Amino acid sequence: MHSFAYHRPKTIAEATSKRAADPDASYLAGGMTLIPTLKQRLANPTQVLDLSAITELKGVSVANGIVSVGAMTCHADVALSADVRKALPALADLAGAIGDPQVRNRGTIGGSLANSDPSADYPAAVVGLGATIHTNTRQISGDDFFKGLFETALEPGELIVKVTLPIAKRAAYMKFANPASGYAVVGVMVADTAQGVRVAVTGAGACAFRQADMEAALAKSFTVAAIKEIVISADDLNADMHATAEYRAHLVGVMARRAVAAMA
Amino acid sequence: MIKISLSVNGTERSGDVEPRTLLVDFLRTQLGLTGTHVGCDTSQCGACTIHLNGKPVKSCTMLAVQADGQNVKTIEGVAVGDEMHPMQAAFKECHGLQCGFCTPGMVMSALGIIERHKGDHLNEAMVRHELEGNLCRCTGYQGIVNAILMGAKNMGVKVI
Known part of the structure; x- marks a missing residue:
């Protein structure tokens, strides 16, 4: 690791003003990506701003049809929350399937979303459930948040404060996990929401995206049969040592059908 | 500094x-x-x-x-004086190790599993699933899983 200075701000304002004063400073959430990145010397921040002491960034609440998750809430706290389990079990399932128990005790929703790893799970929840990202300056629709590979709509220094997820009528998340890392080779969230059916795919493309043809078919008939004939194009999908683009395209169909079947 | x-x-x-x-x-x-x-x-x-x-x-x-x-x-804080913690004793009893390098991490994860399931129950599939964050390069998982189930039982967790 290169050397850097370390600060642990107590408030959002203190964190954002320190970051504004130093464009080469880096926020540290759970550190499950940033610390390995630092260890490999792939990042070289002048200072690390550890967000763990900002209490207003932590916690889960459920009220008025909305699940609200603070940016610094760890995956285990979402997965094991009785309120989340009751209101939006697909979200608890998704959080409980990230990484491994040790990673879930450190990794956070805000860190995962800001990182926009193409194989991360939470982007499927944000896009699939029609969530809103609340930052220190504005609200960003989940549909507009992910811009590409490790790229989001966040401005430099902008800090995610919380994520609000509307409670779906029913929803399910299925993923084909990489057996070594737990990352999604492909993950699909299917949700039947007040705003219609949403199908969000992670792992397959540069960032999470919606599968419009499946949404239209499921809106007409919420059955496995309705999407069985839909062929997913491999164009622009990810290919790496774990899976070809064609295999990922195939998995999008399989995971979507499994998600619909799980709600039958 | x-x-x-x-x-x-x-x-x-x-x-x-x-x-x-x-x-x-x-x-x-x-x-x-x-x-x-x-x-x-x-x-x-x-x-x-x-x-x-x-x-x-x-x-x-x-x-x-x-x-x-x-x-x-x-791991140094798990035993009480010279007396092994029930989970450590179970690892010894079941020979839940081969070279022993992964053992401290396995015991610490095992105690996490017990903490999450105390007052509840455990089975072999749950233990295997929740050990996904620990690797044993000797691949001695059977003994490790047996040890965690025995340790759980001896710590009052229902094993089914």
Whole structure:
């Protein structure tokens, strides 16, 4: 690791003003990506701003049809929350399937979303459930948040404060996990929401995206049969040592059908 | 250098660290607690698992400064005096190890599993699933799983 200075701000304002004063400073959430990145010397921040002491960034609440998750809430706290389990079990399932128990005790929703790893799970929840990202300056629709590979709509220094997820009528998340890392080779969230059916795919493309043809078919008939004939194009999908683009395209169909079947 | 103070195995400890010092390196080199191992150094293997405020985490993927003011428990803090913890005794009884390198992390993760399921129940499939953050390169998993189930039983968790 290169050397850097370390600060642990107590408030959002203190964190954002320190970051504004130093464009080469880096926020540290759970550190499950940033610390390995630092260890490999792939990042070289002048200072690390550890967000763990900002209490207003932590916690889960459920009220008025909305699940609200603070940016610094760890995956285990979402997965094991009785309120989340009751209101939006697909979200608890998704959080409980990230990484491994040790990673879930450190990794956070805000860190995962800001990182926009193409194989991360939470982007499927944000896009699939029609969530809103609340930052220190504005609200960003989940549909507009992910811009590409490790790229989001966040401005430099902008800090995610919380994520609000509307409670779906029913929803399910299925993923084909990489057996070594737990990352999604492909993950699909299917949700039947007040705003219609949403199908969000992670792992397959540069960032999470919606599968419009499946949404239209499921809106007409919420059955496995309705999407069985839909062929997913491999164009622009990810290919790496774990899976070809064609295999990922195939998995999008399989995971979507499994998600619909799980709600039958 | 930053001065940090933390509770380690119930004792207040302090030291001067660089911000980039990893928690596992602080524990091993500055406090001499070499029971916590570094296996992969890439957050995969879990040999460095310790408890931070009662929860298992990988100490190779945390800065030592992040543990300032927190509660840390390492494998050295598990036994009571000369008496092995029931989970350690179960690992011995079931021979839940081959070379032993992964064992401290396995025990710390096992205690996390027990903590999450006390008052509930455990079975073999649950133990295997929840051990996904720990690797044994000798592949001695059968003995490890047996040990955790025996330890669980001896700690009052219903095993089915």
